[in-house]
Amino acid sequence: xxxxxxxxxxPHAVAVAEVVSGDLVALSTQDVGENTxxxxxxxxxxxxxxxxxxxxxxxxxxxxxxxFERGLQLVLGERRMDVSAIPEVIADDLDAVEFQDGDRVTxxxxxxxxAVEEPYxxxxxxxxxxxxxxxxxxxxxxxxxxxxxxxxxxxxxxRHHPRPxxxxxxxxxxxxxxxxxxxxxxxxxxxxxxxxxxLEGRCxxxxxxxxxxxxxxxxxxxxxxxxxxxxxxxPQARRxxxxxxxxxxxxxxxxxxxxxxxxxxxxxxxxxxxxxxSVGAILGDASVLxxxxxxxxxxGPRAVSxxxxxxxxxxxxxxxxxxxxxxxxxxxxxxxxxxSGTEAIGQAVxxxxxxxxxxxxxxxxxxxxxxxxxxSFAAMRALSAHPIGSTSPSRPFATDRDGFVNGEGxxxxxxxxxxxxRARGARVYCEAAGWGLSADxxxxxxxxxxxxxxxxxxxxxxxxxxxxxxxxVHVNAHATATVDGDLAEAGALRAVFGRRVPVxxxxxxxxxxxxxxxxxxxxxxxxxxxxxxxxxxxxxxxxDDAIDLDVVTKSPRALPTRGDLALSNxxxxxxxxxxxxxxxxx
Numbered sequence: 197x198x199x200x201x202x203x204x205x206x207p208h209a210v211a212v213a214e215v216v217s218g219d220l221v222a223l224s225t226q227d228v229g230e231n232t233x234x235x236x237x238x239x240x241x242x243x244x245x246x247x248x249x250x251x252x253x254x255x256x257x258x259x260x261x262x263x264f265e266r267g268l269q270l271v272l273g274e275r276r277m278d279v280s281a282i283p284e285v286i287a288d289d290l291d292a293v294e295f296q297d298g299d300r301v302t303x304x305x306x307x308x309x310x311a312v313e314e315p316y317x318x319x320x321x322x323x324x325x326x327x328x329x330x331x332x333x334x335x336x337x338x339x340x341x342x343x344x345x346x347x348x349x350x351x352x353x354x355r356h357h358p359r360p361x362x363x364x365x366x367x368x369x370x371x372x373x374x375x376x377x378x379x380x381x382x383x384x385x386x387x388x389x390x391x392x393x394x395l396e397g398r399c400x401x402x403x404x405x406x407x408x409x410x411x412x413x414x415x416x417x418x419x420x421x422x423x424x425x426x427x428x429x430x431p432q433a434r435r436x437x438x439x440x441x442x443x444x445x446x447x448x449x450x451x452x453x454x455x456x457x458x459x460x461x462x463x464x465x466x467x468x469x470x471x472x473x474s475v476g477a478i479l480g481d482a483s484v485l486x487x488x489x490x491x492x493x494x495x496g497p498r499a500v501s502x503x504x505x506x507x508x509x510x511x512x513x514x515x516x517x518x519x520x521x522x523x524x525x526x527x528x529x530x531x532x533x534x535x536s537g538t539e540a541i542g543q544a545v546x547x548x549x550x551x552x553x554x555x556x557x558x559x560x561x562x563x564x565x566x567x568x569x570x571x572s573f574a575a576m577r578a579l580s581a582h583p584i585g586s587t588s589p590s591r592p593f594a595t596d597r598d599g600f601v602n603g604e605g606x607x608x609x610x611x612x613x614x615x616x617x618r619a620r621g622a623r624v625y626c627e628a629a630g631w632g633l634s635a636d637x638x639x640x641x642x643x644x645x646x647x648x649x650x651x652x653x654x655x656x657x658x659x660x661x662x663x664x665x666x667x668x669v670h671v672n673a674h675a676t677a678t679v680d681g682d683l684a685e686a687g688a689l690r691a692v693f694g695r696r697v698p699v700x701x702x703x704x705x706x707x708x709x710x711x712x713x714x715x716x717x718x719x720x721x722x723x724x725x726x727x728x729x730x731x732x733x734x735x736x737x738x739x740d741d742a743i744d745l746d747v748v749t750k751s752p753r754a755l756p757t758r759g760d761l762a763l764s765n766x767x768x769x770x771x772x773x774x775x776x777x778x779x780x781x782x
Contacts, residue, residue, distance in 0.1 A: 210272040212247050212264040215239060220254060220273035220309070223262075228271050231308040232351065237279050253306035256283040257350045273309075288356040290344040295337055297321070298359025301344065307351045316340060319666050320758035327664035328655075330693035334666070369549040373781070374625040375617050376454030376610025377719050378446035378559075382418035382603055382706050385427070386449060390607075390716070391723050394705055394731035395752050399588045401601050401707050408567045414579045416589055417565045418603025418707025435503060436516050437481035442606035442712070443513035443561035444520050447473075450557060451521060454610040455622055460522040468524040472553040474544035475514040475529055476536030476560035478711040478768075483566045484508045510711075513561045513606075525553045533768025534674075536560055537607065537714030538776055542631030544611050554616045559608035559715030573602060576641065580677060588735035590708070592675035592701035593682050593747050595740045600676040603707030607716030626725045629663065629761065629779040632656025636771025643681050647688030649773050650765070654692045657763060657775035668697055669759035669780075670730055672721045674767045675701030676708050677735065685765065686743040698756065700724075700748045704735030714766040718776055721764040725780045728755045 207228050215221060219236045222228045234251035242248045242263050252259050254277060264270075290301070299318045305311040316323040322334035335343070344354035379386065382400025383393035393400065404415045424441035425433040433441060448458060457463035461471050488504035506512065511529040518527040526547070530540040537560020544558035573579045580599040582589035590601040611628055618624075634652040638644035658665060671689060675682050689699065702717055709716055724730055730753045739747055755762075760780040767773050 207271045207273060209269045211266065212249070212268045212270060213266040215249065215270065215272070218276040218279055220275065220277055222271040222273070225271060231310070233273060233307055233309055235277050235279060235282055252279070252282055252284070253350065254282065254309045255304060255306040255311060256285040257306045257353050258284060258286060260350070285353050287344070287350065287352070287354045290341045290354065290356060293356050296359055300357040300359075301340060301354060302357065303344065303352050303354045305351060306353050319664065322758065324666055327666050328658075330665050330696060370551070371614040372545050372548045372611050372628040373614045373617050374609050374628055374722050374778070375612045375622045376450035376452070377625065377722060378449030378451070378453060378608040379606065379716055379719050380420050380424065380442045380446050381605040381607070381709070381716055382420060385422055385445070387453070387719060387723070390719065394702060394720060395729070397705070397732055397734045399705055399734060401584060401589055401603075403584060404565070404570075409570070412567060412570050413574045414570060414581065416584055416601060417570070418601055418605070418709065419565055420605055432520075435507070437484050437507045437512055438563035438604075439477060439481040439561045439606075440513045440516040442563060442604070443475060443608070444516050446559065446561070446606035446608045447517045447557045448520065450608040450610040454612070455620070460520075462522060466555075468522055470525055470554045471523045472525040472544060472547055472556035473514045473517045473523055473527040474540040474547070474556055474558040475517065476531070476538065476540035476711045476714060477510040477513055477529060477562055478531060478533060478536055479562070479564050480508070480510040480512055481563040482569055483563070486566060486568060517557055521557075523557070531711070532772040532774065533770055534708070534710055534713055535766040535768040535772040535774035536711035537716070538631070538718065538764065538766035538774040539633065539714070539772075541609060541611070541628070541714065541718055541776055542633070542774060545628045545631060548611055548613050555610065555612040557608055558611055559606065559718070560709070560712040561606035561715070562710040562712040563604045564710055565602055565604050570602060578678065587737055588704035590677045590704045591735035591737075592673070592677045592703055592733055593686065593739055593743045593745070594677070594736040595738045597677040597679060597682060597740070599678055600703065601707035603709040605706070605709045605712050605716055607712060607719045609715070609718060609722065624781055625722050626781050627779040628776070630657050630660030630777040632658075632660055632775045632777075634773045636773065638771050641769045643684040643767065644771065645680060645684050647684040647691065649771060650685055650688035650767060651691050653773040653775045654688060654763065654765075657777040658761065661761060661777040661779060663761050663777065663779070665693060667759045667761040668693060668763060669756040670721075670724060670762040671697055671699045672717050672724070672762065672764045673699050673701040674713075674765040676703055681767070682740070683742060685767065686745050689745055695744065695746055698730055698746045698748050698753060700730050701733045701736075702731065704733060714764070714774065714776075717766070718764045721762050721776070721778055724755060725762050725778055729753070730755055
């Protein structure tokens, strides 16, 4: 269809008898104001006093005739148009069309020379002007058909465009699915304890006991309620820091959950070089280095263990997971503040997508509930001063939020190329569909209050998943319960999605698990998709009006059915933003 938006419309009055073929005319001054114009395609005498004019809309359409008295005045546009270049177009009858998702319907107001075609796309049984706008209200099939009903003069031409057929792409990236889950958290040992605790609204935040914490201004944290060393063979546990112990236990659970032999890769019938490990950690376990320094000062260099250095590096968790399961493909560590676990999972998704490995254990592990770290966070005034009571001291999105609660733990996903998982008959939780990164470039610790970096990471994750904003049915928010951080994230979520997407935040249950937060919250997001149930946000007794989001509180809520994508957010000191996108599978 040819658009003629460049045609100048400088109106002046003219008698019907003066009109010739090619003239651009409006039938009244009211039509001029409403930009309703027609091109005269033919003139013929009807009676001695009347003339029949045949009109066609300037952007194409069907002809119609009207008879006028010769002396009647019409409004003439300045430029004459080439009638042969204006197509005859018949609008589609939408009542006769059986709609499918992916169809497009376009509407063009053909009587307006400067009109622009309005497209609508069907997604999840609704019609959207823009699939990536969270603010608009979609139309139902009936509403779209009503809008597309033919009018007398064919002022609008409505066309139906069936969804395009998919064509095979050479060397397309592989789909990645989640086949196993593992976690150690303040709610207990294992994924079952985590999920049940989230649904029940339990809080895993505890008072810190021990002489070393006695003088601290804040003495609460989300700590794992068991000693991980007691769950591992003693010789192995002695060579691991606490963070690595968490990682090995959570990774082994995910490995077993995926249906593999606990002994490792070869016993599971896997080629060790086709399996990878990707772990996010900020410090891993700061206590090892602190303890070594204390022994050095108190008893001299001979008192310092030779294991101090290998047990201090943040990469120890990845190394120990690869040792425990004899994984030789790769063992990578990601350190990007509190976004570390999320970015580690995203990187593993890409390593599988592009054929470097076939499956990977990916997540985060952290053990930084130490006196020095707690004192540092308290000095920054970043920690919550609320006591443990009837509600959680960590209060995401609440009016009385005053800071985060430090925590520890580990969360892992077993990621696998879809064809590899299907070939062995694995149970699939969901698809790990995409991820997005961005940087605030704003401040060493404070978030960018505009939320623009967060919004960019959200959009990139959706785009990387090959999806649209309207596909998103849930967001697991980072929401640390800091005043500025929650506002910045909420502003980004509103900018991208509006208020239509239900949001939950889990730090009221767990505290902030630092580099492990992204791994544990990814596990929870996968379970939300798998079970179709959104856990409630606890600690948010009264939501801050400035947040203006649909925050799920009090009890679990069923996941919306129109859409298939859930996002898991993580943001870290220094402006690190990372978002994972998971897709519900049939």
